[in-house]
Amino acid sequence: MNYEPVIGMEVHVELNTKSKMFCRCSADYFGKEPNTHVCPVCLGLPGALPVPNKKALEYCMMIGLALGCKISEKSLFERKNYFYPDLPKGYQISQYRWPLCVDGWIEIAGRKIRINRAHQEEDTGKLNHRGNETMIDFNRSGVPLVEIVTEPDFRGVEEVRDYAKKLQQLFRYLGVSNADMEKGDMRLEANVSVRPELVEGLPNYRVELKNINSFRFMVAAIEYEIKRQISELEAGKKLTQETRGWNEQKKETYLQRSKEEAHDYRYFPEPDIPEISLQSSAIRLQQQMPELPWDKLARFQKQYGLTKQQAEILTESRELADFYEETVRDGADIKQAANYIINRKINIEEVLPAQVVISIKGTSMGIISDEESLKKLAKEAIAENPKAVEDFQKGKESVLQALIGTVMRKSSGKADASKVAEILLKYLRNV
Amino acid sequence: MNDLTSLTLTEVIESLKDKKFSLNELNKSYLERIRKLNPKLNAYLAVNDSCQKIPAAIKDVISTKDIITTASSKILANFVPPYDASVIKMLDTQGVGVIGKTNCDEFAMGSSGENSAYGPTKNPWNLNKVPGGSSSGSAAAVAADLCVFALGSDTGGSIRQPASLCGVVGLKPTYGRVSRYGLIAVTSSFDTIGPIIKSVDDAALVLEWISGEDKMDGNCYGKKFVRTPLRWTHNIRIGVPREYFGEGLDPKVKKVIQDAIKKLEELGAEIKEVSLPHSEYALAAYYIINTSEISSNLARFDGIRYGKSRDNFGEEVKRRIMLGTYALSSGYYDEYYVKAAKVRTLIKQDFEKAFEKCDVIVGPVSPTVAWNIGEKINDPLTMYLSDIYTISANLAGIPALSIPCGFVDRLPVGLQVLGKAWDEETILKVGFAYEQVTDWRKDKPKL
Amino acid sequence: MKINVKHVAKLANLPLSQNEEEKYAKQLSKILDYMEKLNQADTLGVEPTFNVSGLSNVTRDDETEASLTNKKGHYVTKGVFNE
Numbered sequence: 035m036n037y038e039p040v041i042g043m044e045v046h047v048e049l050n051t052k053s054k055m056f057c058r059c060s061a062d063y064f065g066k067e068p069n070t071h072v073c074p075v076c077l078g079l080p081g082a083l084p085v086p087n088k089k090a091l092e093y094c095m096m097i098g099l100a101l102g103c104k105i106s107e108k109s110l111f112e113r114k115n116y117f118y119p120d121l122p123k124g125y126q127i128s129q130y131r132w133p134l135c136v137d138g139w140i141e142i143a144g145r146k147i148r149i150n151r152a153h154q155e156e157d158t159g160k161l162n163h164r165g166n167e168t169m170i171d172f173n174r175s176g177v178p179l180v181e182i183v184t185e186p187d188f189r190g191v192e193e194v195r196d197y198a199k200k201l202q203q204l205f206r207y208l209g210v211s212n213a214d215m216e217k218g219d220m221r222l223e224a225n226v227s228v229r230p231e232l233v234e235g236l237p238n239y240r241v242e243l244k245n246i247n248s249f250r251f252m253v254a255a256i257e258y259e260i261k262r263q264i265s266e267l268e269a270g271k272k273l274t275q276e277t278r279g280w281n282e283q284k285k286e287t288y289l290q291r292s293k294e295e296a297h298d299y300r301y302f303p304e305p306d307i308p309e310i311s312l313q314s315s316a317i318r319l320q321q322q323m324p325e326l327p328w329d330k331l332a333r334f335q336k337q338y339g340l341t342k343q344q345a346e347i348l349t350e351s352r353e354l355a356d357f358y359e360e361t362v363r364d365g366a367d368i369k370q371a372a373n374y375i376i377n378r379k380i381n382i383e384e385v386l387p388a389q390v391v392i393s394i395k396g397t398s399m400g401i402i403s404d405e406e407s408l409k410k411l412a413k414e415a416i417a418e419n420p421k422a423v424e425d426f427q428k429g430k431e432s433v434l435q436a437l438i439g440t441v442m443r444k445s446s447g448k449a450d451a452s453k454v455a456e457i458l459l460k461y462l463r464n465v
Numbered sequence: 466m467n468d469l470t471s472l473t474l475t476e477v478i479e480s481l482k483d484k485k486f487s488l489n490e491l492n493k494s495y496l497e498r499i500r501k502l503n504p505k506l507n508a509y510l511a512v513n514d515s516c517q518k519i520p521a522a523i524k525d526v527i528s529t530k531d532i533i534t535t536a537s538s539k540i541l542a543n544f545v546p547p548y549d550a551s552v553i554k555m556l557d558t559q560g561v562g563v564i565g566k567t568n569c570d571e572f573a574m575g576s577s578g579e580n581s582a583y584g585p586t587k588n589p590w591n592l593n594k595v596p597g598g599s600s601s602g603s604a605a606a607v608a609a610d611l612c613v614f615a616l617g618s619d620t621g622g623s624i625r626q627p628a629s630l631c632g633v634v635g636l637k638p639t640y641g642r643v644s645r646y647g648l649i650a651v652t653s654s655f656d657t658i659g660p661i662i663k664s665v666d667d668a669a670l671v672l673e674w675i676s677g678e679d680k681m682d683g684n685c686y687g688k689k690f691v692r693t694p695l696r697w698t699h700n701i702r703i704g705v706p707r708e709y710f711g712e713g714l715d716p717k718v719k720k721v722i723q724d725a726i727k728k729l730e731e732l733g734a735e736i737k738e739v740s741l742p743h744s745e746y747a748l749a750a751y752y753i754i755n756t757s758e759i760s761s762n763l764a765r766f767d768g769i770r771y772g773k774s775r776d777n778f779g780e781e782v783k784r785r786i787m788l789g790t791y792a793l794s795s796g797y798y799d800e801y802y803v804k805a806a807k808v809r810t811l812i813k814q815d816f817e818k819a820f821e822k823c824d825v826i827v828g829p830v831s832p833t834v835a836w837n838i839g840e841k842i843n844d845p846l847t848m849y850l851s852d853i854y855t856i857s858a859n860l861a862g863i864p865a866l867s868i869p870c871g872f873v874d875r876l877p878v879g880l881q882v883l884g885k886a887w888d889e890e891t892i893l894k895v896g897f898a899y900e901q902v903t904d905w906r907k908d909k910p911k912l
Numbered sequence: 913m914k915i916n917v918k919h920v921a922k923l924a925n926l927p928l929s930q931n932e933e934e935k936y937a938k939q940l941s942k943i944l945d946y947m948e949k950l951n952q953a954d955t956l957g958v959e960p961t962f963n964v965s966g967l968s969n970v971t972r973d974d975e976t977e978a979s980l981t982n983k984k985g986h987y988v989t990k991g992v993f994n995e
Binding site for chain 2: 081
Binding site: 547548640641654680683684685686687743745746748749750752753760764767769770775776778780783784786787788790791794801803804805806807808809810811813845846849861862886 | 920932950
């Protein structure tokens with residue numbers, strides 16, 4: 035018999051807000067001295083109370099909106115109660131019955147993967163085991179997290195890989211998280227089961243893969259788990275609900291908790307936080323959303339006639355996509371610019387778009403490099419942008435790039451960009 | 466001055482202004498009296514010898530920076546908080562300091578003061594009797610003139626009931642009127658901080674001091690209470706709920722309460738019978754929500770960051786944690802917690818309907834006067850039933866006042882005045898008018 | 913009403929003595945019998961009240977403030993390795 039995997043994903047992403055979810059401690063905990071970013075709230079001192087971070091809620095909604103979710107008319111925080119030394123209050127403030135964002139979807143490999151929810155919660159502290167002791171650092175306690183839960187719609191590990199990459203790209207486009215998997219900004223959990231092909235409906239069990247802190251190990255664990263479950267079923271065994279972890283040495287999953295030992299989280303509405311009703315802010319947020327990676331990808335193909343592969347590379351990050359479009363605006367040929375940036379793997383941190391334009395054109399056309407012509411063009415550019423001068427003097431150095439762009443356009447891309455920059459700087463500083 | 470310690474807060478402020486005595490003299494008088502009487506009463510757990518402001522007694526569930534805060538529990542025996550509760554900061558800006566931390570039922574769970582890990586507080590009127598609870602030490606300290614006033618916390622009657630049993634004024638404000646930041650949480654959705662104090666006018670003043678928006682408490686984006694002269698309004702409509710005068714109410718207490726209502730009628734109030742039909746479910750709903758939230762609120766006490774291990778909880782605390790854990794556990798949540806939350810809606814609606822017909826509701830605070838120490842301690846359910854008239858205000862979030870209104874067998878009886886949400890003003894007016902035409906508060910326990 | 917005191921104590925992270933277990937089993941079942949009263953209340957179509965503040969969307973701006981400085985270094989507890 036052939037079997038088909040049925041996989042659902044839970045992704046936790048840590049937001050890059052300045053302060054924590056429910057207190058004013060700095061959320062920038064990575065590499066800091068232990069327990070220096072803590073206060074009565076995130077340490078769970080008696081009498082301390084949580085007040086939600088508005089920015090974090092907005093970030094959660096931006097993620098939800100990008101994933102086509104509806105923003106709930108009424109959303110509540112709830113307490114998820116369990117005991118563990120990294121959880122200072124003895125409960126995590128999370129969402130359960132009334133999540134902020136619900137019912138979305140994302141396209142993966144041409145199929146719709148349904149998003150059940152994107153909800154807001156807080157991170158726990160960090161444990162380190164030394165000998166017979168556990169060392170606890172609460173700097174991470176209370177850092178905002180968004181949890182994104184899909185329906186069990188994945189049919190293979192490739193789709194999971196694709197999904198994780200797409201989410202990572204999305205978080206970075208939205209600017210809501212650094213989404214660095216190595217640093218634990220993005221953590222994955224999978225619910226895996228298998229069913230005979232052509233059988234409809236969900237299997238009556240699922241195996242949760244948890245506490246696997248590397249993306250590579252998660253993929254390996256899912257692959258292993260699919261094989262394990264198929265062979266168990268073929269051997270006539272019954273599979274049950276359980277939680278499993280990954281043993282990297284043995285390259286196999288192992289039982290962490292059986293169904294009988296499952297947690298009883300005793301969720302109930304968090305009495306310290308009044309209800310959240312943010313549909314009207316969601317409308318405003320929707321209008322302020324940046325172009326999403328998949329929309330940009332489609333546009334690049336349509337507008338610039340790029341191949342899908344080219345467009346994928348150029349839209350990998352928002353910065354690279356902007357860089358490409360800047361070169362095009364500065365007069366570079368659409369295809370030439372794409373090829374040039376892709377083939378030479380241009381480092382956009384070090385190179386200006388205008389320089390790319392020159393390099394492309396330099397080979398085919400004469401460069402204007404005589405001082406007088408360039409000065410004339412620079413003066414014209416400055417005259418047309420009086421505000422740019424003012425901004426520059428206020429310290430906004432990015433206007434230089436805009437002025438170079440103007441000069442490049444005026445010269446049909448023939449001006450020597452580095453000389454133009456020199457001349458412009460001289461004018462800007464002396465004006 | 467001889468009876469410095471019997472002055473009300475407003476009298477103290479006047480006297481200080483007139484330089485009749487200094488803050489130093491005031492604190493000295495109180496410290497002397499505390500030294501003399503506290504061994505008998507066990508009202509204070511900690512005394513601050515260096516208080517140089519108007520001396521207030523603070524219930525030991527309120528966080529005080531650098532002053533030990535135990536919640537009367539062994540688990541916090543050595544806990545010194547690194548921060549002040551918002552109310553402490555607000556009092557400080559008004560020139561009020563902490564003269565001591567008062568005894569209470571452990572984590573404010575109890576109706577007699579007997580659940581303290583540091584021994585019961587005694588009722589100043591009769592040392593064999595309980596002072597009520599859970600703000601037992603705060604009420605006893607005010608009754609025995611061991612402070613100018615005290616702060617208590619009220620989750621199901623913990624300000625009003627001990628105030629009633631000790632013959633002093635107690636005010637439970639509207640939920641959200643006073644910041645809970647720094648109040649060790651019992652039932653987050655019921656807990657309120659309020660004054661236990663020597664006069665109604667004093668209560669209004671302290672409420673003005675401690676009320677108003679606090680960005681540290683998400684439920685306290687409320688309005689500041691502004692104290693105005695408490696003038697009696699003629700034809701004020703006073704509702705008397707028939708459910709508060711049925712079985713269980715001591716007939717002698719009932720008589721005292723009815724006399725008080727008559728007095729209000731003589732003042733020109735219009736007395737109306739009202740009904741709070743869901744009162745009979747209040748206690749069950751109250752204890753489900755109370756214990757459920759307790760089981761979660763007390764989870765933080767794990768002995769890792771502060772305090773001792775969980776076997777240091779006292780008997781009543783463990784009992785409530787167990788009950789609440791059970792009520793929230795898988796399969797029971799809807800049956801208990803959600804059901805109780807729905808009953809809560811009904812009780813809130815009962816009050817809303819009743820307040821269409823009247824401006825305040827009056828009745829007893831406690832079904833009996835103070836009982837003997839030890840009398841109910843082994844029967845938790847009977848103990849819970851002593852809160853029967855006070856819990857509804859917490860379920861509905863409305864303000865309520867307890868004022869002295871007489872004695873039964875030389876033990877004080879309190880009259881409860883309940884008001885609409887955010888309308889402390891009217892209950893204070895009624896209390897003030899009653900206080901002006903009676904002498905009960907001038908009666909002091911002989912110690 | 914009978915409750916599994918051992919199980920509840922484990923969920924509540926409360927170490928109970930044999931004595932306490934027996935006592936609580938009796939007392940809790942008596943209290944829960946009283947709570948049965950709730951079932952008599954007709955709550956059909958009634959919305960639950962979880963919070964009486966009447967507020968919504970109480971949030972704060974994303975600004976930081978100095979943290980506590982009294983403690984540096986790790987908190988330590990006995991080893992937990994079961995996750």
